[in-house]
Amino acid sequence: MKVLTVFGTRPEAIKMAPLIKKMKEEPGIEAVLCVTAQHRQMLDQVLELFDLVPDYDLNIMKQNQTISQITSNVIMGLEEVFQKEKPDIVLVHGDTTTTFATALAAFYQQVKVGHVEAGLRTYDKYSPYPEEMNRVLTGHIADLHFAPTERNRQNLLREAISDSDIFITGNTVIDALLEVAGKPYDFEDETLRNIDFENRRVITVTCHRRENLGENMEQIFGAIRDLANEFEDTEIIYPMHMNPKVRDTANRILGNTGRIHLIEPLQYQPFVNLMAKSYLIITDSGGMQEEAPSLGKPVLVVRRETERPEAVEAGTVKLAGVSKETIYGMAKELLSEQSAYEKMAHAVNPYGDGHACERIIKILVEYGEQQTNHN
Ligand code: UD1
Ligand code: UDP
Secondary structure: EEEEEEEOHHHHHHHHHHHHHHHHHOOEEEEEEOOOOOOOOOHHHHHHHHHOOOOOEOOOOOOOHHHHHHHHHHHHHHHHHHHHEEEEEEEEEEOOOOHHHHHHHHHOOOOOOEEEEOOOOOOOOOOOHHHHHHHHHHHHHHOOOEEHHHHHHHHHHHHOOHHHHEEOOOOHHHHHHHHHHOOOOOOOOOOOOOOOOOOEEEEEEEOHHHHHHOOHEEEEEEEHHHHHHHHHOHHHHHHHHOHHHHHHHHHHHHHOOOOEEEEEOOHHHHHHHHHHHHOEEEEEOOOHHHHHHOOOOOEOOOOOOOHHHHEEEEEEOOOOOOHHHHHHHHHHHHHHHHHHHHEEEEEOOOOOOOOOHHHHHHHHHHHHHHHHHHH
């Protein structure tokens, strides 16, 4: 069973790294890795941490790239890889443009597709944009669907995906988190080394979504600036995404002064340690809504909707929207009212037990055997 895994961005790499490592140890699987490098530096950070050396690297990233550029460069670049490798199945992850373009490229070559983190939905095609449509389209190309939760499975069934092709596995992000979270770690970053985590309340911020660029991001950063001004015992730490449009807005509204620290993207291990030491997380990231509940850290999601309602129901994640007043008000409550904070700050784990990769591999091996018997 030759499995070609393709990914291109930081979150895909974090969530697929433990799976690749385990596939390489599985005698029934020949694991080949191709990265598109839709992200360059942020992808390389993860490859280095997990000690992964890709067999192919399409190296497509351009500054301020458009979705059309990513899509066409991935499809064209993969043509040769598929022809050379002739994989039995291609594995993709989640909802990036690398994910969808790879699924489409595989379909054009009539190669089977396995979709990891399948079945997440908001049912609003422009939010998150373009991720919602990327995952819907990938889901309709895929042959095997690895759904993190029962709700994700139900979403796929509603779209007439066959029940026998859907497997509830948990989310591989928990496998990745557990691999790095337990290890002792001292920060190398100078800013983080100088933060008094015992006596200050740290708010970790990330923000990058395309639909938040512009006005929403101004509102979000405005709220964060006001929080920093109002609550003198806080430190804001924002490892900035490398998108220049995000950085321009962050530098303009937040600056890098006083108790607001704009720093470079962190390696996954220090970042997980930073989350674990934080009082509160404010983010529009998808993956952090899955990680923070495990760490027992309250998250305010600066988006209008979420495809991760399990974390909201579990109580550690709240939707804060994108208006300055609402975000400020919700964060103020958590910083001022102990009971409100404690209601959110407990570890829950709706996204898995850290064994998602093993389940996926078992299903792949069985699928390979079925295909061999069938032929
Ligand atoms: C992409 C995904 C998004 C995912 C996010 C995770 C798409 C359309 N978007 O969004 O689903 O949540 O990654 O971070 O697939 N850049 C660098 N170096 C890097 C990474 C990015 O310089 O290592 C800069 C480049 O100028 C690049 C820009 O950031 O053009 C935007 O990157 P891109 O992958 O297009 O979009 P993201 O917003 O990162
Ligand atoms: N992350 C990281 N370093 C950082 C910021 C985030 O390793 O400086 C991790 C985070 O723990 C999560 C993932 O990157 O696993 C989220 O990636 P991103 O925000 O780029 O994408 P999204 O989750 O929104 O798809």
